[in-house]
Amino acid sequence: MISIDDGGMPTKRRARAGRAFVAPNLAAIAVFMLFPLGFSLYMSFQKWDLFTPAKFVGLANFRHLFTDDPLFATALRNTAVYTIGTLVPAVLISLVVAALLNRKLKGISVFRAVVFVPLAVSSVVTAVMWQFVFNTDNGLLNTMLGWVGIGPVPWLLDPGWAMVSLCMISVWKSVPFATVVLLAAMQGVPHTLYEAARIDGASATRQFISITVPLIRGALSFVVVITIINAFQAFDQVYVLTGGHGGPETGTYVLGIMLFQHAFTFLDFGYASALAWVMFAILFGLTLLQLRLTRRSALEL
Amino acid sequence: MSYLIRGVRRSIVRGVALYAALIGVAWCALFPILWALSGSLKTESEVATPTLVPSHPHWANYGEVFALMPFWRMFLNTVLYAGCVTAGQVFFCSLAGYSFARLRFRGRDTLFVLYLATLMVPLTVTVIPQFILMRTFGWTDTPLAMIVPGLFGSAFGTYLMRQFFRTLPTDLEEAAILDGCTPWQIYWRILLPQTKPAIMVLAVLTWVNVWNDFLWPLVMIQRQSIATLNLGLVWMQGQYVSRWPVLMAASILILLPLVLVYAIAQRAFVRGIAVTGFGGR
Amino acid sequence: MATVSFERATRRYPGTSRPAVDRLDLTAGDGEFLVLVGPSGCGKSTSLRMVAGLEPVDSGRIRIDHRDVTHADPKDRDIAMVFQNYALYPHMTVAQNLAFALKIGRIPRAEVRDRVLDAARLLDLEPHLDRKPKDLSGGQRQRVAMGRAIVRRPQVFLMDEPLSNLDAQLRLQTRNQIAALQRRLGTTTIYVTHDQVEAMTMGDRVAVLCNGVLQQCAAPRTLYRDPANVFVAGFIGSPAMNLISLPVLNDSVALGGWEIRAPRGISGPDVVVGIRPEHLEVSGIGIEIEVDVVEELGADAYVYGRIVDGATPVIARTDGLDPPQRGGRVRLQPVGGHIHFFGADGLPIR
Numbered sequence: 064m065i066s067i068d069d070g071g072m073p074t075k076r077r078a079r080a081g082r083a084f085v086a087p088n089l090a091a092i093a094v095f096m097l098f099p100l101g102f103s104l105y106m107s108f109q110k111w112d113l114f115t116p117a118k119f120v121g122l123a124n125f126r127h128l129f130t131d132d133p134l135f136a137t138a139l140r141n142t143a144v145y146t147i148g149t150l151v152p153a154v155l156i157s158l159v160v161a162a163l164l165n166r167k168l169k170g171i172s173v174f175r176a177v178v179f180v181p182l183a184v185s186s187v188v189t190a191v192m193w194q195f196v197f198n199t200d201n202g203l204l205n206t207m208l209g210w211v212g213i214g215p216v217p218w219l220l221d222p223g224w225a226m227v228s229l230c231m232i233s234v235w236k237s238v239p240f241a242t243v244v245l246l247a248a249m250q251g252v253p254h255t256l257y258e259a260a261r262i263d264g265a266s267a268t269r270q271f272i273s274i275t276v277p278l279i280r281g282a283l284s285f286v287v288v289i290t291i292i293n294a295f296q297a298f299d300q301v302y303v304l305t306g307g308h309g310g311p312e313t314g315t316y317v318l319g320i321m322l323f324q325h326a327f328t329f330l331d332f333g334y335a336s337a338l339a340w341v342m343f344a345i346l347f348g349l350t351l352l353q354l355r356l357t358r359r360s361a362l363e364l
Numbered sequence: 365m366s367y368l369i370r371g372v373r374r375s376i377v378r379g380v381a382l383y384a385a386l387i388g389v390a391w392c393a394l395f396p397i398l399w400a401l402s403g404s405l406k407t408e409s410e411v412a413t414p415t416l417v418p419s420h421p422h423w424a425n426y427g428e429v430f431a432l433m434p435f436w437r438m439f440l441n442t443v444l445y446a447g448c449v450t451a452g453q454v455f456f457c458s459l460a461g462y463s464f465a466r467l468r469f470r471g472r473d474t475l476f477v478l479y480l481a482t483l484m485v486p487l488t489v490t491v492i493p494q495f496i497l498m499r500t501f502g503w504t505d506t507p508l509a510m511i512v513p514g515l516f517g518s519a520f521g522t523y524l525m526r527q528f529f530r531t532l533p534t535d536l537e538e539a540a541i542l543d544g545c546t547p548w549q550i551y552w553r554i555l556l557p558q559t560k561p562a563i564m565v566l567a568v569l570t571w572v573n574v575w576n577d578f579l580w581p582l583v584m585i586q587r588q589s590i591a592t593l594n595l596g597l598v599w600m601q602g603q604y605v606s607r608w609p610v611l612m613a614a615s616i617l618i619l620l621p622l623v624l625v626y627a628i629a630q631r632a633f634v635r636g637i638a639v640t641g642f643g644g645r
Numbered sequence: 646m647a648t649v650s651f652e653r654a655t656r657r658y659p660g661t662s663r664p665a666v667d668r669l670d671l672t673a674g675d676g677e678f679l680v681l682v683g684p685s686g687c688g689k690s691t692s693l694r695m696v697a698g699l700e701p702v703d704s705g706r707i708r709i710d711h712r713d714v715t716h717a718d719p720k721d722r723d724i725a726m727v728f729q730n731y732a733l734y735p736h737m738t739v740a741q742n743l744a745f746a747l748k749i750g751r752i753p754r755a756e757v758r759d760r761v762l763d764a765a766r767l768l769d770l771e772p773h774l775d776r777k778p779k780d781l782s783g784g785q786r787q788r789v790a791m792g793r794a795i796v797r798r799p800q801v802f803l804m805d806e807p808l809s810n811l812d813a814q815l816r817l818q819t820r821n822q823i824a825a826l827q828r829r830l831g832t833t834t835i836y837v838t839h840d841q842v843e844a845m846t847m848g849d850r851v852a853v854l855c856n857g858v859l860q861q862c863a864a865p866r867t868l869y870r871d872p873a874n875v876f877v878a879g880f881i882g883s884p885a886m887n888l889i890s891l892p893v894l895n896d897s898v899a900l901g902g903w904e905i906r907a908p909r910g911i912s913g914p915d916v917v918v919g920i921r922p923e924h925l926e927v928s929g930i931g932i933e934i935e936v937d938v939v940e941e942l943g944a945d946a947y948v949y950g951r952i953v954d955g956a957t958p959v960i961a962r963t964d965g966l967d968p969p970q971r972g973g974r975v976r977l978q979p980v981g982g983h984i985h986f987f988g989a990d991g992l993p994i995r
Contacts (some may be wrong), residue, residue, distance in 0.1 A: 084463040191612075
């Protein structure tokens with residue numbers, strides 16, 4: 064049966080209503096999304112600091128970014144480390160946690176509610192709390208490590224450890240959302256499949272690998288994409304945890320911090336816009352790649 | 365007979381192991397908060413000692429939060445911003461979502477593809493021009509900058525609502541048409557009441573997003589009187605760097621409202637996610 | 646009071662090769678109960694929706710009460726429709742569902758209340774007025790759907806397979822109720838179903854459609870006795886008429902050893918012979934068949950068999966008291982005057 068929205072009722076009134084209903088939404092998107100998109104591209108070819116008039120510099124910003132700016136390479140590297148350091152543990156942990164929660168145990172809803180709590184905490188509050196956890200002298204982690212005789216770790220004072228700390232926080236924040244999505248997907252897998260597998264003699268782990276994971280592929284790829292996108296642009300947590308300079312000693316100098324610095328501290332809007340577009344391009348490429356990979360594996364199945 | 369006992373023993377062990385694992389996971393999820401809670405009840409000196417539970421809960425820390433920052437003011441500001449944007453998003457996105465799902469007009473499908481394309485645009489690209497836009501309108505450091513950009517909805521919200529509207533049965537709408545309804549009446553009186561799960565998801569996501577937003581308030585707001593809670597916390601962190609108890613008390617106070625809201629909305633929210641098809645696609 | 650007419654009405658879905666409804670010419674008289682029946686995809690629902698205004702008319706016209714409504718808005722056509730899945734508003738009570746269209750039409754509240762109570766009384770829905778659709782049984786929901794149409798007091802009722810979601814017994818009961826209701830209200834009704842038994846029992850006239858084309862529109866008895874073509878012959882009647890293609894030799898055809906005189910004037914070498922199961926009697930002489938299955942239904946029995954020289958399947962109805970045995974052979978004698986002949990073009994040859 065042909066449904067209404069496929070041309071069954073093309074009356075003028077509905078068309079007029081359609082346009083009117085979309086108009087406010089579209090206007091907002093045009094003003095706050097499309098215009099900024101175009102304008103930032105335009106700005107990336109300028110040199111501008113808000114007070115003096117803008118000067119057209121062509122591709123100079125981009126050239127400087129790729130050839131002269133050592134901090135860009137650092138930021139790129141740090142962001143990559145941070146992204147992978149978030150993605151891999153987060154996905155693995157959420158798979159396990161979602162599988163754990165996908166049962167009809169008594170009180171399971173309490174556990175589910177608890178696991179989702181970090182979602183409700185803002186990045187700022189998260190970072191402040193974890194600062195206390197990571198405190199070298201009397202933070203929780205060093206205290207607990209002290210009980211087993213491991214020396215205090217300079218979580219936020221050493222550049223390498225600072226990145227580790229950042230990743231830990233990021234994983235802590237990413238797992239709940241990923242778990243929600245994966246759990247919802249898992250609950251969509253029909254029970255009868257598991258029963259058939261059990262009759263065929265598959266163990267619980269085997270069932271998980273061969274049935275659960277393939278059937279939640281869509282949700283998995285969604286989670287991967289979202290996690291990458293968020294990690295790539297990270298700013299809030301980094302700023303609050305280690306300050307707006309990406310310290311200590313550029314240990315946490317990620318692209319998000321670099322962008323903020325150039326835009327709102329140095330007021331170098333042209334350069335910052337160029338950086339933003341480079342980030343966009345990388346992100347776009349990554350997402351396309353990831354979509355293509357999952358589509359190919361979907362065809363193979 | 366022995367295999368029966370073995371089976372029962374195995375399932376008991378499995379049960380215990382499962383619960384242990386779940387408790388472990390719960391601990392991982394909660395420990396920073398619990399640690400912050402414990403720190404917030406200690407005195408300045410006690411903080412140096414590595415105990416989990418403070419000897420005497422020092423509630424005065426919480427009182428001091430109110431002395432060191434205009435908590436209630438910031439709370440109200442945050443509620444105002446989150447509330448306005450959420451209401452606006454829900455209304456305008458559902459209206460547009462209905463349009464894209466059920467009303468035919470020229471260019472509808474190309475327009476929707478454009479919407480989908482904007483979903484890909486990261487925040488980093490738009491933040492600088494949005495900042496400049498706010499300056500041009502003269503809205504920097506005013507509530508308008510916090511409310512208006514999100515008020516008329518977003519591409520994501522519209523996408524969500526459109527997907528959901530498409531799952532509603534068409535004969536409901538046909539019956540309404542035959543009953544004499546105008547498109548607005550169909551939307552408002554017939555279809556919107558059926559979209560509660562999707563609206564729940566959108567409302568919670570939007571509220572949480574605005575409440576937790578940091579970069580935008582950081583860039584836009586200078587005055588304390590219109591600042592958000594997050595901003596207040598960071599300012600406090602800058603000013604009272606090592607005063608852990610007070611900082612932890614402030615953190616707990618700030619996360620409490622949202623956790624409460626979340627605890628209540630959680631069930632509906634998770635069901636909404638399943639219904640709107642984020643799972644198992 | 647209103648007539649409904651299709652005047653060469655056509656609807657073709659974009660991207661399809663043949664029209665869903667092809668130049669339909671049909672008129673429902675004032676107060677008539679007209680049934681549209683046919684197999685899936687024949688265009689009956691599409692035709693109904695064209696009258697409702699839910700489907701555009703690509704060419705031709707639709708008239709309600711002689712008024713050309715082809716391009717009129719549904720709400721200006723003064724019609725009411727009962728949907729297959731009822732389309733009750735889930736968030737409203739039964740009373741609100743019934744009253745909704747009237748409220749939209751700005752009918753004064755007192756009259757709304759009167760009409761709602763009248764309909765509720767008529768359909769035995771009074772105890773359920775404050776309940777929501779999800780708390781009702783299938784039969785109750787169906788009645789609410791009917792009630793919604795009744796309160797509108799329209800010129801035309803349109804019903805789209807309203808009984809197909811009910812269980813068999815309820816279907817029977819409701820069928821009679823709908824027919825009685827329509828007689829009482831006297832409103833012109835167009836009723837769509839795929840079930841030919843429903844069509845035959847309920848309709849004043851029945852329109853048989855196939856592939857978007859009207860095959861025949863006539864009273865049930867006429868469809869049964871004088872089908873206009875081989876499709877109608879095979880569609881109407883349950884079990885279906887036996888239709889067998891046979892070669893003609895010397896103005897007669899042979900079937901299972903039995904010779905039947907054929908009418909004069911058959912052009913081609915073959916002719917299609919049609920005999921209904923109820924017009925084949927088990928007797929000593931006649932068409933010889935081998936019995937495969939016997940369905941015993943109590944008062945009647947249906948014999949399914951194959952013609953001995955040819956393996957053509959045949960169905961016959963016989964008395965339920967002493968039906969033939971499976972695997973045996975019986976002879977079926979056609980009752981005189983009830984044998985149909987159809988030419989290669991599907992049309993009857995008399």
